[in-house]
Amino acid sequence: MSAVTVEAVRAIVAAVPDPELPVLTIDDLGVLREVRVDDDGHVEVDITPTYSGCPAMDAIRADVERRLGDVGMADVVVRLVLAPAWSTDEISESGRRKLLHFGIAPPTGRAAVGGPVALTLAVRCPQCGSSDTRELSRFGSTACKALWACNACQEPFDAVKVL
Amino acid sequence: MIGSKPAELSPSGQAITWSDSDKSVAVGAYALRLGDDALVLAHRMAEWIASAPELEEDVALANIGLDLLGQARMLLTYAGEVDGTGRSEDDLAYFRDEREFVNCQLVELPNGDFAVTMARMLVFAAYQYELYDRLCSSSDETLAAVAAKAVKEVAYHRDHATRWVLRLGDGTAESQQRMQAALDVVWPYVSELFEGNELVHGLVGGGIAVDPAELRDPTTDYLTTVIEQATLTVPDTSVWHTGGRRGIHTEALGYLLAEMQHLARTHPGAPW
Numbered sequence: 539m540s541a542v543t544v545e546a547v548r549a550i551v552a553a554v555p556d557p558e559l560p561v562l563t564i565d566d567l568g569v570l571r572e573v574r575v576d577d578d579g580h581v582e583v584d585i586t587p588t589y590s591g592c593p594a595m596d597a598i599r600a601d602v603e604r605r606l607g608d609v610g611m612a613d614v615v616v617r618l619v620l621a622p623a624w625s626t627d628e629i630s631e632s633g634r635r636k637l638l639h640f641g642i643a644p645p646t647g648r649a650a651v652g653g654p655v656a657l658t659l660a661v662r663c664p665q666c667g668s669s670d671t672r673e674l675s676r677f678g679s680t681a682c683k684a685l686w687a688c689n690a691c692q693e694p695f696d697a698v699k700v701l
Numbered sequence: 702m703i704g705s706k707p708a709e710l711s712p713s714g715q716a717i718t719w720s721d722s723d724k725s726v727a728v729g730a731y732a733l734r735l736g737d738d739a740l741v742l743a744h745r746m747a748e749w750i751a752s753a754p755e756l757e758e759d760v761a762l763a764n765i766g767l768d769l770l771g772q773a774r775m776l777l778t779y780a781g782e783v784d785g786t787g788r789s790e791d792d793l794a795y796f797r798d799e800r801e802f803v804n805c806q807l808v809e810l811p812n813g814d815f816a817v818t819m820a821r822m823l824v825f826a827a828y829q830y831e832l833y834d835r836l837c838s839s840s841d842e843t844l845a846a847v848a849a850k851a852v853k854e855v856a857y858h859r860d861h862a863t864r865w866v867l868r869l870g871d872g873t874a875e876s877q878q879r880m881q882a883a884l885d886v887v888w889p890y891v892s893e894l895f896e897g898n899e900l901v902h903g904l905v906g907g908g909i910a911v912d913p914a915e916l917r918d919p920t921t922d923y924l925t926t927v928i929e930q931a932t933l934t935v936p937d938t939s940v941w942h943t944g945g946r947r948g949i950h951t952e953a954l955g956y957l958l959a960e961m962q963h964l965a966r967t968h969p970g971a972p973w
């Protein structure tokens with residue numbers, strides 16, 4: 539086997555989809571942190587949970603190991619890192635566009651710097667684009683989403699909560 | 702109570718120096734105290750699944766329980782690593798008996814009606830918010846990282862409970878009466894949250910733990926503001942229950958543990 543490069547490993551791992559938001563990769567989501575490869579070809583991949591109780595982490599770990607295993611990399615350790623704490627600010631621009639295209643409102647506003655109080659701006663309907671929307675429930679189908687509805691087109695939709 | 706002088710302080714008021722192994726054991730015990738609170742309340746939240754007053758609330762309580770369970774897993778995992786015993790999160794959750802649990806009594810109280818659940822969530826999230834907000838600056842990197850994640854989640858829990866207490870308190874005569882009754886149920890368990898012990902005070906000196914006494918004023922201020930805004934009254938309590946940190950619990954915890962631990966003890970090592 540030829541020498542394994544960090545770039546090659548990262549390219550493979552970056553394509554792993556998030557199990558709960560499969561339209562996004564773990565790279566789009568900011569769940570993929572660092573990839574390291576040492577001289578012996580030993581691979582370490584750091585991932586970070588979105589929420590403390592995120593049940594997707596075990597599935598992501600298994601997917602990372604499987605995809606690398608498929609190309610012959612078996613000496614792989616997937617580490618769960620907590621710091622710095624994940625924030626919706628880490629969702630990439632392309633990730634935000636994919637969410638919108640999929641019918642999920644991307645997080646609006648930024649997590650407040652140095653404090654936990656998030657600023658939520660008006661949430662735009664991903665179906666019709668209206669900003670005349672209302673929050674139905676702050677807790678949605680997964681830990682990272684809230685349930686909203688549009689007053690213009692009457693459609694309910696998921697919105698990623700600012701964290 | 703919190704007025705007594707912590708034993709770990711030398712006459713000069715300086716924290717005494719612990720050996721590294723003593724310190725590790727103490728950090729483990731502190732992580733266990735935080736983790737047990739989160740674990741027991743996570744179980745109470747899970748009990749609401751499929752029984753909440755509306756579907757959205759079912760989802761909310763399940764998500765809040767999941768956040769707490771995630772915090773508990775990180776804290777129990779760390780407790781078993783740092784204290785040198787090598788116990789896993791499952792060992793700690795499923796194979797300790799009631800007297801070995803060091804959660805506060807507030808979190809083990811039965812859910813009661815929805816108002817009691819919300820009163821308890823309001824109190825506990827307000828306390829946990831102030832705690833984690835300060836623990837983010839802990840000199841212990843793991844505790845600081847867990848806190849930095851958790852404080853953002855707890856902000857949502859506190860907000861959720863606040864909205865319900867306002868809605869029910871400043872609602873109909875029936876909802877107001879039941880919300881007040883719920884506050885009366887949980888209030889005698891509030892003071893325990895702010896109690897320290899020798900172990901915690903020793904860690905406070907080292908910049909690792911947060912002094913629970915320091916949380917009393919900001920937590921109480923938040924609760925008082927919400928309660929008054931909800932046209933309710935801060936209960937006038939003269940008897941304060943305590944003992945959870947020493948393993949003294951109410952009758953309710955035994956039943957909770959019997960349910961939570963049954964499967965793991967019947968089929969040791971069973972994965973899924």
Ligand SMILES: [Zn+2]
Pocket residue numbers: 663664665666667668688689690691692693
């Ligand atoms: Zn719309």
